[in-house]
Amino acid sequence: MELNGNIPGGPLEKKWDQRRFEMKLVNPANKRKYKVIVVGSGLAGAAAAASLGQLGYEVLCFCYQDSARRAHSIAAQGGINAAKNYQNDGDSVFRLFYDTIKGGDFRAREANVYRLAEISAAIIDQCVALGVPFAREYSGYLANRSFGGAQVSRTFYARGQTGQQLLLGAYAALSREIAVGQVRMFPRSEMLDLVVADGRARGIVVRNLVTGEMTCHSADAVLLATGGYTNVFNLSTNAVGCNVTAIWRAYRRGAFFANPCFTQIHPTCIPVAGEHQSKLTLMSESLRNDGRIWVPVNAGDPRHPGEIPEAERDYFLERRYPTFGNLVPRDVASRAAKAVCDEGRGVGPGKRGVYLDFADALSRLGEDVIRERYGNLFEMYEQITGENPYRQPMRIYPAPHYAMGGLWVDYNLMSNLPGLHVLGEANFSDHGANRLGASALMQGLADGYFIIPCTIGDYLARISPKDRLPADHPAFQQARKDAEDRIRRLLSANGSRPVESFHRELGELLWNFCGMARNEKGLKEALARVPVLRDEFWRNVRVSSEGEGFNQSLEKAGRVADFLEFAELLAFDALNRDESCGAHFREEHETPDGEALRDDARFAYVAAWEFTGVGQSPVLHKEPLAFEAVHLTQRSYK
Amino acid sequence: MKLTLKIWRQEGPRAPGRLVEYRVDDASPDMSFLEMLDVLNIRLLTQGERPIAFDSDCREGICGMCGFLIGGVAHGPQKLTTTCQLFLRHFRDGDTIVVEPFRSRGFPVIKDLVVDRSAFDQIQQAGGFISARTGSAPEANSILIPKEISDRAMDAATCIGCAACVAACPNGSAMLFTAARVSHLSLLPQGHPERKQRVLRMVHEMERLGFGSCSNHGECEAVCPKGISIDFIARLNREFIRASAVETMEPVRKV
Numbered sequence: 017m018e019l020n021g022n023i024p025g026g027p028l029e030k031k032w033d034q035r036r037f038e039m040k041l042v043n044p045a046n047k048r049k050y051k052v053i054v055v056g057s058g059l060a061g062a063a064a065a066a067s068l069g070q071l072g073y074e075v076l077c078f079c080y081q082d083s084a085r086r087a088h089s090i091a092a093q094g095g096i097n098a099a100k101n102y103q104n105d106g107d108s109v110f111r112l113f114y115d116t117i118k119g120g121d122f123r124a125r126e127a128n129v130y131r132l133a134e135i136s137a138a139i140i141d142q143c144v145a146l147g148v149p150f151a152r153e154y155s156g157y158l159a160n161r162s163f164g165g166a167q168v169s170r171t172f173y174a175r176g177q178t179g180q181q182l183l184l185g186a187y188a189a190l191s192r193e194i195a196v197g198q199v200r201m202f203p204r205s206e207m208l209d210l211v212v213a214d215g216r217a218r219g220i221v222v223r224n225l226v227t228g229e230m231t232c233h234s235a236d237a238v239l240l241a242t243g244g245y246t247n248v249f250n251l252s253t254n255a256v257g258c259n260v261t262a263i264w265r266a267y268r269r270g271a272f273f274a275n276p277c278f279t280q281i282h283p284t285c286i287p288v289a290g291e292h293q294s295k296l297t298l299m300s301e302s303l304r305n306d307g308r309i310w311v312p313v314n315a316g317d318p319r320h321p322g323e324i325p326e327a328e329r330d331y332f333l334e335r336r337y338p339t340f341g342n343l344v345p346r347d348v349a350s351r352a353a354k355a356v357c358d359e360g361r362g363v364g365p366g367k368r369g370v371y372l373d374f375a376d377a378l379s380r381l382g383e384d385v386i387r388e389r390y391g392n393l394f395e396m397y398e399q400i401t402g403e404n405p406y407r408q409p410m411r412i413y414p415a416p417h418y419a420m421g422g423l424w425v426d427y428n429l430m431s432n433l434p435g436l437h438v439l440g441e442a443n444f445s446d447h448g449a450n451r452l453g454a455s456a457l458m459q460g461l462a463d464g465y466f467i468i469p470c471t472i473g474d475y476l477a478r479i480s481p482k483d484r485l486p487a488d489h490p491a492f493q494q495a496r497k498d499a500e501d502r503i504r505r506l507l508s509a510n511g512s513r514p515v516e517s518f519h520r521e522l523g524e525l526l527w528n529f530c531g532m533a534r535n536e537k538g539l540k541e542a543l544a545r546v547p548v549l550r551d552e553f554w555r556n557v558r559v560s561s562e563g564e565g566f567n568q569s570l571e572k573a574g575r576v577a578d579f580l581e582f583a584e585l586l587a588f589d590a591l592n593r594d595e596s597c598g599a600h601f602r603e604e605h606e607t608p609d610g611e612a613l614r615d616d617a618r619f620a621y622v623a624a625w626e627f628t629g630v631g632q633s634p635v636l637h638k639e640p641l642a643f644e645a646v647h648l649t650q651r652s653y654k
Numbered sequence: 655m656k657l658t659l660k661i662w663r664q665e666g667p668r669a670p671g672r673l674v675e676y677r678v679d680d681a682s683p684d685m686s687f688l689e690m691l692d693v694l695n696i697r698l699l700t701q702g703e704r705p706i707a708f709d710s711d712c713r714e715g716i717c718g719m720c721g722f723l724i725g726g727v728a729h730g731p732q733k734l735t736t737t738c739q740l741f742l743r744h745f746r747d748g749d750t751i752v753v754e755p756f757r758s759r760g761f762p763v764i765k766d767l768v769v770d771r772s773a774f775d776q777i778q779q780a781g782g783f784i785s786a787r788t789g790s791a792p793e794a795n796s797i798l799i800p801k802e803i804s805d806r807a808m809d810a811a812t813c814i815g816c817a818a819c820v821a822a823c824p825n826g827s828a829m830l831f832t833a834a835r836v837s838h839l840s841l842l843p844q845g846h847p848e849r850k851q852r853v854l855r856m857v858h859e860m861e862r863l864g865f866g867s868c869s870n871h872g873e874c875e876a877v878c879p880k881g882i883s884i885d886f887i888a889r890l891n892r893e894f895i896r897a898s899a900v901e902t903m904e905p906v907r908k909v
Contacts, residue, residue: 067788070909082709083775085815086717102795138791145791147784147839149808156798174808180716181811188783195779195906203772226764255711289684294692295713396715399732399739402684465788514696562704566666566765569695569705 019639022426040477047072058087060440061241062186063464069193092179093300095171096457098136120448121598146185163453165345213491217436228564232492244419244441250523252416259575272624274424274444277590282417283349296415301453306377315360340653350414373409428471439463449598511556550580683743707766718814728818756821781855810838819874825866830874833890850897
């Protein structure tokens with residue numbers, strides 16, 4: 017089946033206007049009759065729940081953390097892009113659109129990306145109105161900095177805590193709607209299933225993580241804003257609780273999963289220190305504005321970095337990409353770092369690391385300026401490594417960071433299941449095969465504040481709230497029973513191997529065979545080994561016997577069980593996509609100088625997979641990508 | 655390195671709790687405190703014992719989900735550090751460390767080291783926002799804000815809502831938390847229209863929830879992982895007195 021992205025007609029720059037005019041509306045007096053579920057309270061979820069509440073819909077919002085304010089958007093450091101052209105440096109909506117499409121290696125939907133660029137400026141306005149204290153110039157105007165994949169300064173930031181400030185803005189708006197009763201918030205609640213009846217999304221099954229109680233919630237539409245699945249790699253920059261469960265359960269109920277193999281490996285993270293490691297910590301891409309990345313020219317150089325003279329250092333990004341230098345996109349920078357480490361020129365324990373050096377910037381700008389720009393990142397680095405980056409270069413290495421893939425959605429952010437909408441990192445829509453820095457925050461807020469408040473009306477206006485199912489309808493009862501059975505199965509497995517051990521083995525498997533570089537042989541090996549590990553999990557997993565109430569090992573077991581199913585789809589998609597593009601690097605397909613080599617004739621499509629059963633081959637549905645405004649080229653940052 | 659841990663174990667909100675001693679012989683100085691608990695938990699699980707419940711999520715010091723008393727100090731001995739960012743290199747081989755949940759009337763224990771901090775959400779809901787309908791915002795640069803004001807607002811806005819300030823306060827006061835939010839929003843021109851109602855509502859809610867008053871001990875500032883200054887409490891008091899003189903509190907209405 018060929019999928020239809022439901023893209024409006026007309027020229028690119030008129031499409032969103034066109035769609036807003038075509039859409040059916042719900043009149044203000046009728047809005048209160050509709051009930052909408054929002055799962056997740058990060059940028060996309062909180063912004064959507066607050067905005068839909070303001071419009072007058074009845075909203076239920078769920079998150080697994082103890083407060084909506086803790087969703088992992090909060091950890092985003094560097095900034096948010098917007099085509100404001102405040103710097104007068106040649107930026108425009110079209111340039112942001114073009115940079116994003118090109119950065120994604122021409123595997124995103126043109127119309128979506130253009131809309132994102134178009135909305136970007138209004139996001140900054142909205143955030144300032146909500147009190148986000150963005151960095152400012154001495155004149156009182158907003159400040160900008162640069163990010164990878166762009167030659168203009170269009171990134172807005174709040175120290176190294178931009179995600180925190182944007183999320184607190186959305187959380188504040190959400191808090192207000194909770195106060196006036198438009199939104200009901202359910203913290204410490206995890207969605208365990210999507211309820212589908214008559215081909216439509218009808219509600220969800222939720223487990224209260226404190227009491228263990230399982231409840232059904234019925235609504236007219238369900239919005240998933242549950243973030244990315246990068247913790248499938250075990251070690252990643254995600255929060256330890258981030259998981260694939262909500263979107264995986266929706267996939268199992270019929271929603272298509274698009275481009276799962278597009279996973280971003282971020283170049284600047286603190287290297288792994290030991291087996292006990294629970295997560296990896298990102299050092300913001302913004303550091304590449306002033307930091308220079310290098311390794312010694314000679315493999316195994318034993319000297320302290322400060323003792324290695326300039327002539328014996330290889331600033332490999334500046335050497336290979338003189339135009340963009342240290343600000344090449346993430347996939348390019350990560351692969352380059354891997355390449356020098358594969359040559360044996362890596363630094364630090366285990367030799368999987370490269371230097372990110374601020375010595376030049378410190379002598380040019382002084383310590384005060386560097387502290388103002390990156391102070392909190394430098395402190396975090398020192399806390400974790402015990403090394404002072406004002407005195408010696410940071411050691412960094414790539415780590416799994418972001419999922420470009422996610423549930424398939426059309427232009428209106430609706431999945432193939434009517435009534436199920438997917439927002440933010442949980443959907444696949446805007447970043448193609450590689451996301452540019454400072455674009456995740458932009459997309460989350462565009463989806464939540466500006467797109468879904470319009471497009472949800474078009475869906476709701478076509479259905480009647482009278483058709484909403486009662487929460488004791490057989491479809492709900494069945495989904496609830498399935499979820500309860502699964503919990504009992506985990507609790508009664510009574511094996512000997514802890515969940516963490518399975519997660520670690522799965523993560524290593526994927527990192528080795530489905531990480532920064534992939535090939536057919538490795539992917540086939542992963543596909544053979546994942547089901548074996550999954551079988552062992554269900555036979556031999558050990559979950560704390562403290563029962564169905566508050567039980568953190570049970571939570572973790574449920575999430576890892578879903579990762580063990582999802583990993584197979586990820587590898588399956590990576591094997592199917594027999595080309596290199598963006599972050600998906602198949603070793604069989606590279607240019608003579610080691611860059612990703614696309615195959616547009618065969619793979620200029622979105623791969624959307626349909627579930628057919630655990631361990632069964634999923635069915636591929638293609639959405640062809642048509643490019644009208646941009647010309648497909650080999651990406652070049654040289 | 656070898657450590658002895660005395661950890662507060664409590665089955666549930668109404669169950670009695672007690673300190674239980676555990677020995678960890680295979681800790682590494684490069685482990686975080688929480689990673690050491692992860693390792694201990696896996697051992698407990700394998701031995702058929704109940705693992706220690708504790709909250710954490712981002713593990714990079716920004717989400718505010720983690721936090722307990724380590725050696726009687728909220729987030730432990732390192733200044734400007736959340737529990738998840740505390741590494742064992744700051745302890746000595748052979749140390750004995752007491753680990754307890756944040757203790758405050760406002761935060762009932764859920765299990766072991768996990769407490770219910772939903773009171774903080776309620777203080778936010780009382781008034782910790784600017785009412786700006788999505789879509790009606792003016793052009794961002796039409797509101798000029800002097801850099802020093804914006805920086806000061808950011809100093810306050812950096813609060814992660816971890817509740818260490820309450821746990822450290824002998825009065826169990828939530829003044830630093832409330833002051834940070836009130837100051838952040840009242841410093842900015844966008845926050846001015848609701849300035850008086852905001853402070854009245856938030857202070858009222860804080861008192862209603864049973865948090866104590868501030869008597870200038872300064873313990874909150876000392877443990878705050880984000881270094882939020884008690885100067886903001888002085889600002890909160892000024893805001894509150896000024897607002898009380900001219901307005902009475904009204905309920906929040908729909909936008």
